[in-house]
Amino acid sequence: xxxxxxxxxxxxxxxxxxxxxxxxxxxxxxxxxxxxxxxxxxxxxxxxxxxxxxxxxxxxxxxxxxxxxxxxxxxxxxxxxxxxxxxxxxxxxxxxxxxxxxxxxxxxxxxxxxxxxxxxxxxxxxxxxxxxxxxxxxxxxxxxxxxxxxxxxxxxxxxxxxxxxxxxxxxxxxxxxxxxxxxxxxxxxxxxxxxxxxxxxxxxxxxxxxxxxxxxxxxxxxxxxxxxxxxxxxxxxxxxxxxxxxxxxxxxxxxxxxxxxxxxxxxxxxxxxxxxxxxxxxxxxxxxxxxxxxxxxxxxxxxxxxxxxxxxxxxxxxxxxxxxxxxxxxxxxxxxxxxxxxxxxxxxxxxxxxxxxxxxxxxx
Amino acid sequence: xxxxxxxxxxxxxxxxxxxxxxxxxxxxxxxxxxxxxxxxxxxxxxxxxxxxxxxxxxxxxxxxxxxxxxxxxxxxxxxxxxxxxxxxxxxxxxxxxxxxxxxxxxxxxxxxxxxxxxxxxxxxxxxxxxxxxxxxxxxxxxxxxxxxxxxxxxxxxxxxxxxxxxxxxxxxxxxxxxxxxxxxxxxxxxxxxxxxxxxxxxxxxxxxxxxxxxxxxxxxxxxxxxxxxxxxxxxxxxxxxxxxxxxxxxxx
Numbered sequence: 001x002x003x004x005x006x007x008x009x010x011x012x013x014x015x016x017x018x019x020x021x022x023x024x025x026x027x028x029x030x031x032x033x034x035x036x037x038x039x040x041x042x043x044x045x046x047x048x049x050x051x052x053x054x055x056x057x058x059x060x061x062x063x064x065x066x067x068x069x070x071x072x073x074x075x076x077x078x079x080x081x082x083x084x085x086x087x088x089x090x091x092x093x094x095x096x097x098x099x100x101x102x103x104x105x106x107x108x109x110x111x112x113x114x115x116x117x118x119x120x121x122x123x124x125x126x127x128x129x130x131x132x133x134x135x136x137x138x139x140x141x142x143x144x145x146x147x148x149x150x151x152x153x154x155x156x157x158x159x160x161x162x163x164x165x166x167x168x169x170x171x172x173x174x175x176x177x178x179x180x181x182x183x184x185x186x187x188x189x190x191x192x193x194x195x196x197x198x199x200x201x202x203x204x205x206x207x208x209x210x211x212x213x214x215x216x217x218x219x220x221x222x223x224x225x226x227x228x229x230x231x232x233x234x235x236x237x238x239x240x241x242x243x244x245x246x247x248x249x250x251x252x253x254x255x256x257x258x259x260x261x262x263x264x265x266x267x268x269x270x271x272x273x274x275x276x277x278x279x280x281x282x283x284x285x286x287x288x289x290x291x292x293x294x295x296x297x298x299x300x301x302x303x304x305x306x307x308x309x310x311x312x313x314x315x316x317x318x319x320x321x322x323x324x325x326x327x328x329x330x331x332x333x334x335x336x337x338x339x340x341x342x343x344x345x346x347x348x349x350x351x352x353x354x355x356x357x358x359x360x361x362x363x364x
Numbered sequence: 365x366x367x368x369x370x371x372x373x374x375x376x377x378x379x380x381x382x383x384x385x386x387x388x389x390x391x392x393x394x395x396x397x398x399x400x401x402x403x404x405x406x407x408x409x410x411x412x413x414x415x416x417x418x419x420x421x422x423x424x425x426x427x428x429x430x431x432x433x434x435x436x437x438x439x440x441x442x443x444x445x446x447x448x449x450x451x452x453x454x455x456x457x458x459x460x461x462x463x464x465x466x467x468x469x470x471x472x473x474x475x476x477x478x479x480x481x482x483x484x485x486x487x488x489x490x491x492x493x494x495x496x497x498x499x500x501x502x503x504x505x506x507x508x509x510x511x512x513x514x515x516x517x518x519x520x521x522x523x524x525x526x527x528x529x530x531x532x533x534x535x536x537x538x539x540x541x542x543x544x545x546x547x548x549x550x551x552x553x554x555x556x557x558x559x560x561x562x563x564x565x566x567x568x569x570x571x572x573x574x575x576x577x578x579x580x581x582x583x584x585x586x587x588x589x590x591x592x593x594x595x596x597x598x599x600x601x602x603x604x605x606x607x608x609x610x611x612x613x614x615x616x
Contacts, residue, residue, distance in 0.1 A: 064438075106448075110447075110452070114451050124444075174452065175490075175491045219493075222491070222493050223492065225496065226495025226496060227488075227491065230488055232491075302440075304493065304497070343439065344439045347435035348435070351428065351431055351432055351435065353432050
C-alpha cells in the first residue's frame with residue numbers, strides 16, 4: 001500500500017540516493033587505494049567519485065584536509081537531498097541532522113564554559129548540524145543565559161527539557177550532557193518512525209527500527225565499557241542508556257550493574273549477535289584464551305570495528321527495500337564509513353605503517 | 365721559554381725552601397685531584413652522549429607509534445576530538461620533578477617524570493564511541509612524553525657537563541700554561557716569520573726602486589743623445605732590411 005503513493009513525493013529523493021550509492025567505493029577501489037604510495041596517488045584514485053571536491057587540494061595534502069573535503073561532498077549531497085524532500089521525508093531527514101546538532105551544541109557549551117570566543121567555535125561545527133539559530137548561541141556569554149534564551153529556541157530544546165537543567169550544564173561533565181541528549185534523541189527518533197502515520201507499518205519502520213535498536217545497544221555497551229575506571233557512577237551511567245533496543249530492559253539492567261568487561265559480556269549474551277562479537281574479540285569469560293586465539297583479538301579487529309561492520313551490513317540491507325527515506329540514512333552511514341576508511345588508508349600511507357592498512361571496512 | 369723570566373724571587377733560606385716544598389706538594393695533589401675529576405666528568409660525559417643517542421632513536425620510534433594511535437582514534441571516533449580534549453583538560457596528569465645528581469662535585473639537574481594518579485580530566489571523552497581508543501592513545505602519548513623528558517634531562521646534563529669539563533681542564537694550571545706558552549710561541553713565530561717576510565719584501569722593493577731611480581738618474585742627462593742613437597739605429601735597421609730585399613730581388 002505504501003508503494004502506491006510514495007513516489008509522488010519521495011521518488012525523486014530515493015532515486016538520487018540510489019545513484020549516490022553507486023558512486024560509493026567498491027572493494028576494487030579499496031584494493032587500489034591500499035596500493036598507493038603517496039597521498040597524491042590516493043587523490044588520483046578518488047578522482048572518479050570525488051572529482052571536483054579534491055581538485056583544489058594542494059599537492060600531497062594532509063589526511064585531515066582530505067577527510068574534510070570528502071565530508072564537504074557528503075554535506076553538499078545531503079543538502080541537495082534535504083532541499084528536495086517534502087513532507088514526512090523531509091522531517092525524517094531533519095531527524096538525521098539532530099545527531100550532528102548535539103555534537104555542535106556540546107562543542108559550543110564547552111566553549112562557553114571556558115569563555116572562548118564562540119565565533120571561532122562556529123568554524124569547528126559540523127556543517128550538517130547547522131541550524132539557523134546556531135550562531136545565536138554565540139551571543140550567550142554564560143551558561144544560564146545560554147540555557148534560558150537560546151537552547152529553548154533550538155530544535156533540540158525538547159531533549160534538554162526534563163532531563164537537564166542549566167545547573168547541570170555547568171556542573172556535569174560535557175560528555176554526560178552529550179550522551180543524555182543523544183539518548184533522548186535516539187528515543188525520539190525511534191518514537192517518530194514507529195508512530196508517524198506515514199511510516200508506521202512501512203518498510204521505513206522495519207529497517208529503521210532495526211538500525212536504531214542496534215544504535216541504542218551499541219551506545220549502551222560502549223558507554224558501559226568506557227565508563228570503567230572513571231568517576232561515572234552506576235546510577236548516572238544507567239540514565240544514559242536509551243530505553244529501547246534489543247537489550248532493553250533486562251540487558252540494560254544487567255549492563256548498569258556490570259563492574260567489568262565480563263559483566264558486560266554476560267549482559268549482552270542474550271543477543272546472539274553481540275555475544276558473537278564479544279566471543280570474537282575474546283572479551284567474554286573464558287572465550288578468548290581457550291578458543292585458541294592466543295588471547296588477542298581475532299584478526300586485529302576490535303569490538304568497535306565489529307560494531308561498525310554490523311552497522312554497515314544493516315545499512316547495506318536497507319537498499320534492498322523500496323519506498324522509504326531510510327535509504328538516505330543508510331547512504332549517509334555508508335558514506336561516513338567510507339570517509340573513515342579513506343582517512344585510515346591515507347593515514348597508514350602517510351605514516352608508512354602499511355601492516356595494518358587493511359583494517360578498514362569495505363562494504364560493496 | 366719562561367725559564368729565567370718566570371723565576372720567582374725567593375730569598376734563599378731554609379725556611380723558604382720548606383715553604384716552597386710544601387707549595388709544590390699542594391700543587392701536585394691539587395693537580396692530580398683535578399685530573400681525576402676531569403676524568404670522571406669525561407667518563408660521565410661520554411656515557412651521556414651514548415644515552416642521548418639511544419634516547420633520540422627511541423623517541424623516533426615512540427613518536428611514530430603515538431602518531432599512529434592518534435590515527436586510530438580519528439578512525440574510531442570519526443572526527444576531530446582535539447578541541448574537546450584541550451578544553452576538558454584542567455589539571456596536569458603527567459608531571460615532571462627535578463632532582464640533582466652529584467657527580468664529583470658537579471650538580472646535574474635531572475628531570476623525572478611521574479603521573480599524578482587520579483587526575484583524569486577527559487576520562488569520559490568518547491563515552492559513546494571510541495573511548496577505549498582515546499585512552500590507549502593517551503597512554504601511548506604519555507610514553508612519548510616520558511621519552512622526551514628523559515631526552516631533555518640528558519641534554520641539559522650534556523650542556524652543563526660540557527661547560528664544567530672545560531672549566532675543570534682550564535684549572536689544570538700547568539697544562540693551561542703550557543698551552544698558552546705554546547700558543548704564544550707559535551704566535552710569536554708566526555709574527556716574526558711574517559715580519560721577516562714583510563721586511564724582505566719591503567727591502568726588495570726599496571732596492572728595486574732605488575736601482576731604478578739611480579738608473580733613471582744616470583740616464584736622464586744624456587737622454588737626447590740616447591734617443592738620437594736609438595732613432596739612428598732604427599733607421600739603419602730599416603735600410604738594412606730594404607737593402608736585403610733589394611738584394612733578394614736582384615738574386616731572383
